[in-house]
Amino acid sequence: MKRTNAVKLVVGKETHQKLKELAIATARCWNVVNWLRMQQFKAGEACGFQ
Numbered sequence: 001m002k003r004t005n006a007v008k009l010v011v012g013k014e015t016h017q018k019l020k021e022l023a024i025a026t027a028r029c030w031n032v033v034n035w036l037r038m039q040q041f042k043a044g045e046a047c048g049f050q
Helices: 013-043
Strands: none
Touching: none
16 A cells, blocks of 8 residues: 655745756656666666666
């Protein structure tokens, strides 16, 4: 059984913009890492995680 806690952040416009930029940057990094891992997998290289 999974449990989830949901919270609502109440922030100002400036903080909201900074959080949005952080989320976008994090998503881009995650996508790059996944792409690199896919390339390693296709090349038959070990990913280092067992």
